[in-house]
Amino acid sequence: MEELTGMNSKWASTLMSQHLLAAADRYGLDRLRLLCEANLCEDVAINTVATTLALAEQHHCFQLKSVCLKFVALPENLRAVMQTDGFEYLKESCPHVLTELLEYVARISEHSIAIGKQGNEGIMDGSDVNGRRVKQRL
Template identity: 85%
Template structure:
């Protein structure tokens, strides 16, 4: 892949998966779509996460969207992502995702304050630190 594109393999693989996902969605190729979604969830990086998030929103891909939101919600990642061209594309093409991102970051921050008070480390997506699904107590 690197020889063909001149790009490192991880970035080229993500770029290829993004394009294939759009085609798979357009032509209802469900298996290819699932493979592309899985690949996009594995290869999340600063320089591709914003475009992947926009693509996930446009093609109704919930798992890659959740993975991208979780990745971008980390303060260091958010600062870096906001400097990319992909973030400009995200802001122009999917402004509602920015609202979701802000809400997600606010929940993460709120939850980390509560968790630090109680010493409980539960992740916002409904799982604990070991990846097990847990119900929230009200």
């Protein structure tokens, strides 16, 4: 695959799955569409996630979209993804997805702040990370 495409095999496999997903959706091949979606969910990477996210939005692949949003929203991934050409494509083709991404990042930030605040207090008052009272095992 690397010799034929000039790309590493993982990137080439992702590219092929993206094209197959679009074709499967266009021609109503539901099983192939699901297989491609599952394959793309497993091979999320910095250099392909933005185009995969745009594809998931355009072809209504909700599981794939969720996986991509979770991956991009991680602080260590977000900056790198924003520097890819795929992110520029995502901004042009699906600008409303950026709003969803910002909302997702905000939820993650709020959740991590809440856990950080409760982390020390939870140990002191016997509650878990969700603020529920728990009985300690002896």
